[in-house]
Amino acid sequence: MVNTEIPKHYTTSPSSISGTPLLTINREATIDLDSTNTFEGPEKLLEVWFSASPLSLPEASVPGGLKVVPSELWQEMLDLVNCKVLSVVESEHVDAYLLSESSMFVFPHKLILKTCGTTTLLSGLPRILEIAALVAKFPHSLANTVRGTATAAIPYRVFYSRKNFLFPDRQRGPHRSWRDEVKSLDRLFLGGSAYMIGKMNGEHWYLYLTEPNTMLTPPATPEREQPVRVLDLPESRLRAKARGMEMDDGQDETLEILMTDLDVENAEQFYLDHASAVAEGQHFQKAHKARKDARKHLGSINDLDGDDDVAQFEAKGLADRVCDDSVDVFSNTSDGYSTSASDEDVTFPQELTTEGHALGTVVSDSSGLSAVYPTSRYPDSRIDAYLFTPCGFSANGVIPSPDPGGSTHYFTVHVTPEPHCSYASFETNVPASQTGRETADVIQQVVGIFKPGRFSVTLFEAKDDVDEDISLAKKKSSKFESIRGYRRADRIVHDLDGYDLVFKYYERFDWEGGEARLGEVGF
Numbered sequence: 001m002v003n004t005e006i007p008k009h010y011t012t013s014p015s016s017i018s019g020t021p022l023l024t025i026n027r028e029a030t031i032d033l034d035s036t037n038t039f040e041g042p043e044k045l046l047e048v049w050f051s052a053s054p055l056s057l058p059e060a061s062v063p064g065g066l067k068v069v070p071s072e073l074w075q076e077m078l079d080l081v082n083c084k085v086l087s088v089v090e091s092e093h094v095d096a097y098l099l100s101e102s103s104m105f106v107f108p109h110k111l112i113l114k115t116c117g118t119t120t121l122l123s124g125l126p127r128i129l130e131i132a133a134l135v136a137k138f139p140h141s142l143a144n145t146v147r148g149t150a151t152a153a154i155p156y157r158v159f160y161s162r163k164n165f166l167f168p169d170r171q172r173g174p175h176r177s178w179r180d181e182v183k184s185l186d187r188l189f190l191g192g193s194a195y196m197i198g199k200m201n202g203e204h205w206y207l208y209l210t211e212p213n214t215m216l217t218p219p220a221t222p223e224r225e226q227p228v229r230v231l232d233l234p235e236s237r238l239r240a241k242a243r244g245m246e247m248d249d250g251q252d253e254t255l256e257i258l259m260t261d262l263d264v265e266n267a268e269q270f271y272l273d274h275a276s277a278v279a280e281g282q283h284f285q286k287a288h289k290a291r292k293d294a295r296k297h298l299g300s301i302n303d304l305d306g307d308d309d310v311a312q313f314e315a316k317g318l319a320d321r322v323c324d325d326s327v328d329v330f331s332n333t334s335d336g337y338s339t340s341a342s343d344e345d346v347t348f349p350q351e352l353t354t355e356g357h358a359l360g361t362v363v364s365d366s367s368g369l370s371a372v373y374p375t376s377r378y379p380d381s382r383i384d385a386y387l388f389t390p391c392g393f394s395a396n397g398v399i400p401s402p403d404p405g406g407s408t409h410y411f412t413v414h415v416t417p418e419p420h421c422s423y424a425s426f427e428t429n430v431p432a433s434q435t436g437r438e439t440a441d442v443i444q445q446v447v448g449i450f451k452p453g454r455f456s457v458t459l460f461e462a463k464d465d466v467d468e469d470i471s472l473a474k475k476k477s478s479k480f481e482s483i484r485g486y487r488r489a490d491r492i493v494h495d496l497d498g499y500d501l502v503f504k505y506y507e508r509f510d511w512e513g514g515e516a517r518l519g520e521v522g523f
Contacts, residue, residue: 041416041423065108261453267417360385
């Protein structure tokens with residue numbers, strides 16, 4: 001029998017390993033999820049910072065910042081965005097929410113929300129600001145008709161970005177065009193800057209960002225003129241969440257790899273039928289090996305003196321029980337074993353024939369995604385993965401630093417494998433200096449899993465010095481100038497306020513090409 005329950009170190013039980021990420025699954029939200037229709041894979045990505053680091057939270061804020069917010073309140077906000085929470089991995093420094101449409105990461109000082117499909121991400125932004133004011137008690141301004149909320153926390157910085165859409169005519173709300181998205185953001189913030197990076201008539205990427213110490217628009221009303229209702233949380237919850245502030249490595253860099261036109265064979269591994277077949281092979285392989293080991297053990301005991309009845313009895317019991325040995329799907333591997341007649345009485349669990357976290361874990365391992373940040377280097381890392389019906393895949397990785405005193409980082413992967421709308425994204429903020437690998441090596445490994453016809457890379461990295469020369473950014477960008485099997489078709493380096501941004505676009509040498517997806521209606 002296969003053990004498809006979450007292992008102890010994936011739960012919030014008292015027996016969980018102290019200090020490691022903990023997984024909680026919302027099983028109600030996973031009912032009736034389906035990705036049968038044409039799907040918009042490219043995500044909308046929002047980052048809202050309320051301080052420069054978890055160590056510099058405003059004095060008036062609660063210890064733990066955003067991490068004290070109950071998950072129920074985040075779900076209320078996500079209802080406005082039109083997505084649900086599937087599961088949560090909690091850790092000291094970040095809580096990773098796997099959503100029905102992508103992911104959310106909550107740090108003490110910032111929130112990262114990434115949603116795909118026809119979600120209305122920006123519709124949730126006013127509610128995020130309100131929750132940050134009422135619960136985390138960040139400095140705030142009072143109500144205004146533009147936001148439609150009682151109050152709004154004043155952010156430190158805001159970043160919003162996305163790739164050009166595949167099906168822009170299907171978007172809703174403020175996401176029908178980049179122009180509408182910018183208008184929506186400008187109604188909230190003063191002094192925001194909007195950019196389009198890449199070819200207007202080809203692959204491109206949009207970015208909106210505010211300056212440090214962002215101002216809300218219209219200008220904030222002094223708080224003393226009107227009292228604001230504040231939600232109080234138990235002291236025990238505040239103390240538990242405050243641990244997330246204790247570490248900060250001072251590094252801020254985000255790598256995004258956005259891939260389209262996936263190779264058909266590589267994309268096949270993200271279909272439910274294929275994943276179930278892989279899981280079945282792994283299941284019977286382990287059952288076969290367990291039987292073989294038990295029979296070998298039985299034979300060695302039979303060589304003992306004939307009067308050792310106890311040993312003979314124990315060996316027989318072992319052989320009888322081996323068919324019921326549990327196999328942990330969270331550590332499955334495969335060496336190509338196929339089933340045989342001797343395995344016919346081994347039960348294949350229902351959980352490995354339907355969508356969910358069990359098959360998500362199988363795909364994470366078999367595709368090689370779990371090896372991007374391997375447990376040999378990151379022993380406390382956790383991956384929360386989900387496979388959809390009839391295809392589609394999402395995963396969050398929580399990656400605590402292996403170095404004492406280091407921060408916890410993340411990666412997230414989302415895959416839409418259907419040929420007419422194939423897309424995959426990989427995003428991480430694990431610093432290259434921590435991995436001991438060049439950025440090009442990470443890109444090469446990820447691209448090798450999907451083998452896209454074309455892909456773009458954005459590297460968003462905080463400057464060590466505000467006055468740092470852009471020539472250093474160009475030097476950094478040269479580290480992933482060459483990706484095997486691909487030609488670089490575009491490269492742009494931007495010197496932004498406090499950040500260097502490198503954008504590159506690649507096409508596979510043997511890719512037959514396709515028409516440009518402009519991402520705007522009526523262009």
